[in-house]
Amino acid sequence: MRYTLLLHYPEMDAASLGEEAMAEGQRAFSSYATALHQAKVLISAEVLQPSSNTTTLTKAGGTLRVQDGPFADTKEQLGGTFVIDVADLDAAIEWAGKAPSVEWGAVEIRPGATYTVDGAWTPNA
């Protein structure tokens, strides 16, 4: 069963966080990804750029609108995603609990519905 771990946390840049803490965080994420890969459960991972670099599209009243900024302007933002393939929710919870960002934000575990293999939709199972 595929689960996507959605990592939400307050955005910090290198300046406010400090070079050392930033490097520490990067090391933690690197070893987390290695652990997932070695357990053969990692499908993919993305660490996202800050929401200040994001662009949101909406279509209200038939007009496409391109806007500067994130979909929801909140203190915590989606900072990264991990797609993992594990047996059940308990296994997903265990991996989510090891994500470094659980120390400073929330990790949302969303079961997948379908995904593509070579461009063809495949049900999650």
Next chain:
Amino acid sequence: MDAERLTHAEARAAAEHAARASYGHLVALLAASTGDLSLAEDALSDAFEQALLSWPSGGVPANPEGWLLTVARNRQRDTWKSASRRTSLPLEEADGNGGTAMSALDELDVDAIGDKRLELLFTCAHPAIDPAIRTPLMLQAVLGFDAARIASAFAVPAAAMAQRLVRAKKRIKAARIPFAVPGRDAMPGRLPAVLEAVYGCYALAFLDAPEGQGGDMAAEALYLAVTLAALLDSEPEAWGLAALIALSQARAPARRGPFVPLEEQDTALWDSRLMEEGASLLRRASAGGATGRFQLEAAIQAVHCERARTHATDWAALRTLYAALVAVAPSLGARVALAAVIGRAESPAAGLAELDALAVRDDPAGAAAVEHFQPFLATRAELLARAGRRREAAEAYNAAAGATPQPAVRTYLLQRAAELGP
């Protein structure tokens, strides 16, 4: 059994007996491989219907549980086949999925495997399930209560309860919440919800019984609690809960017929075997160290049971235990009980002062909550009567009767009001 003579009523009785004894176990077996509780329950209910149709003419099978499992499993298989046609999945794939689960079930000897209700209990109490729906979910999936009965026990509309149960079951399937007993690390976080739900089964069985007896469902709750405690072995609160249920249930015979308050019950009616069992379960709990809510409640029951031996209620011991209970697990019920005990250990006026403090403690909502809380009203009435405030006591007894769902208790309270009345 003579198949020729088996009436519809006898077949129904046999099917109902099988249903009581093995409902949760069969649901757990049917649902574990697919995660689909609703489908398991539907399949099992079809199997029970089939039993009612075929047992009167064919006789009750030697292994009713195995028979029900086979029929239910076939229903499940039929549903999967039609579902795979509908979604036009390749048949091999559907078979690969359902087929494996099915053949695992084919091999199954119902009697040889352990009690699967525990796995089901932990599924229902999973942290990913809304805490408010965990107990209702267990009552339905494990013990087979229908949504309407659960709804009335929880004082919510039946349709709303049914909808919430369906939503919870969809979530179990969609998020793939496993059917498994958690490991040691996860246990402390997972156990309280299970204990709470087993206790909920007992409370509901109690309310539901026509003569305050509890009957089969209370026995079922005790069985579940003892099994849970034995399986977990070193969880003091699990033993505490089992002790609490055993000691409460020991007094069930005295609850038959007209309502008699606990301290006026004839102790000769109490079940001495259950009292001994409860005492030994409580010793097992105390051996574990940490004292939790259920152990304290069991200890309170044990003090009441002691009256069978000493012919007097130890109010001072009860006061200590209730004070500890309020500290560990503050609830309105525990606070009202502490006030009642203070009313006896000290004076009616002291107990009434405690009750009055409760009514203002959590202002408007709190005051409104106690106004409709039967134990608060009944305790207040009794303390007023003991304080010699007859007119107020009569009014309070009438108010308590109005807030009581159990007919026997209502009759008793109205009788008390009449004795004191103008």
